[in-house]
Amino acid sequence: MSRLGQRPPDWAGQHLLDVTDLSAGAIELILERAEVARERVSTGSLPLDDLRGRRLALLFVEPSTRTRLSFEIAARNLSGDVVHVDVPTSSMVKGESIPDTVRTLHALGVETIVMRHPRSGAPWLAANYFPGHMLNAGDGWHAHPSQALLDLFTLRRAFGEHGLRGRKVAVVGDILHSRVCRSNLWTLTGAGAEVWLCGPRALLQGFEAWAKAMPADRRFNVTDDLDAALRDADAVMALRIQRERMDEALAGSLGEYVSRYRISEERLGLARPAAPVLHPGPVNEGIEVTGELAAGPRSLVLEQVRNGVPVRMAILSLVAGRE
């Protein structure tokens, strides 16, 4: 038996619902273990046995390709038994409740559920009715812990040993509706980065008050001025725009959004030389970033996808592995 590692007896909890549940030490452990997993993946020394004999369900009540695939590959790399709950045909659309669904999965021998849901907070409800491990793979506008951890992992690798302390990271786009933004806010400020959230005013609702209420060591900046956010930035994270939401929030002025907030090579000139560009994907080329930039040498988009697997392997081994 070869394992990535044990689940430490003092590990952060039964579930992983939000990055705010993780101490700095717990995050460090995930990132260290993800380094080991990345090495195993790149050398093809797989599968590992952390989840051997364990059944894991992917309960995706909202479409997703990359997160679902990434979790599935990560679980298989650890010899987990993966089942899919195919929501469009499942009884959930026939009105079966979340408590019923997770109780049923438990009765079928599922020990771990990876859950994606369009409503903020849904995984907390599910966790209350599930005796196993619940992993949040994105809930509404609220949280996307594994994405924030893989983004942190990617940035740390990009910046080398000095990491993120004192680095300026600009997060640009649809802040209001972004779970990626909310989770990254915690992990990035926790790592000591200077975070700037930038988007149209209508998509920053409540964030200025939030920034002021933050403890001094986690203060962040909120602006609708892209130049201010990009100036001297060490990294730029563009968020995905969903057209339906933009139409609602901005009264259909997607063209204006593009002219004010699309990140291009030219605008990136304000940032530090070689500052990398991240995007959680899938990229709407020409809207959030130019196609040229997304495919260019400063883009870390594919690196993020690549890192998703080892980071999720680390998470699964810690949350759902054996002690």
Add this chain to the structure above:
Amino acid sequence: MTAGEAVSAMLGQLQPTETVDRLQLVDVWLVDPLTGREGPADLTIENGILSRLSWLEAAGRDLSDARLLLLPGLIDLGAHLGPELEQLETPASATEAASHGGYTSLVGAVSLQALGMEWPHQPLSAGEGEAAEGIAAAVLGLRGVPAEAEAEAVARALYELRDRAAESGPADVAPLHLANLSTSAAAELVAAARAEGLPVSCDVTAQHICMHDGWLGGDRRFSWEAAGSPWSGGPAEAEPYHPATRLDPPLRSAAEAVSLAAAVTSSAVQAISTGHRPRDEAAVALPYGEVPPGISSIETCLPLVLAAVDAGVLPMMTAVRALTSGPAAIAELPSPAVHEGARANLVLVDRGAEWLVDGHSLRSHGRNTPLLGRSLRGRVLLTLAQGTVAWLDEEVAQARREESSVRR
């Protein structure tokens, strides 16, 4: 004699659901909202009638020395006990819950409408919103509704009232009651309209004074404790997204909740109501945005109000008026009377005693409250409704039974 023994000696003869033959309440702190007098008093109740009341020399004592508090029976304007709840609550459980809360009179939404009053719940509803616009909505990824929406809805309702009053004269226009306001701006609009002579009143709930939007994220501090340092999204005492923190109107910021208390103190708000909306577990086992709003609150309203009094956020007399004579005036009920010859509608509270809010202590079948598992100060020992024992604290009853078996 300890306080507990004194209480037991006073209440030991009582039998639930029976008219009180004879009861002496010795040295209790009486608050009479009609005369505005409060202080130590002795009272005798015979055959359900308050037969003797003597105020004692206060001699430098104040409220802080008073352990046993005697108030007129509380009156609620806001309990929702409509037909949709029949499967959850029975008439017996609803009545017992009310008595445990110190309530002797419930004015349901249905009977208020029968009084010709408007119940503007719809126009003030949060609509698509899941939370108040602000920090908690931003942190938790919930759709926020701005506080101004409430003041705008109230302004519209007052504009229409003013129109009707101009047509038929203020004396002939049906009074307007605005229930469960959650912002001081809306309450100030009502106060200004009252000053013009318009027949309008409003109430707020105890939860909108004591709780705040941080409760959605698991913060469990009272609003006056959180106003200076609002919850900003870190780990909190409780789990986020408790379904009973979803209210209509939504819980607002801690600072707003504190200013709402100030609006009660300034008499811009005339009543504190429970907003009691019991729901069963299955009905709220939904993602937060789909949870039907509501909290089971009739048994916790008085302890929450007393917490605000203890914190200095509400004066005792103001609080008692808002729980008794204020709602009585709005519902055109007789004012609660604490004088010799009156039928006893009284509630005796042990201010210092804590009680655990749980499935055992709550008599309502609705356990939908974020206070579940928490101890609250202020325990209702006895509720007399129309001279009858509607509530008698179990421990008091138990202590008396043990005492009499020792004597035997």
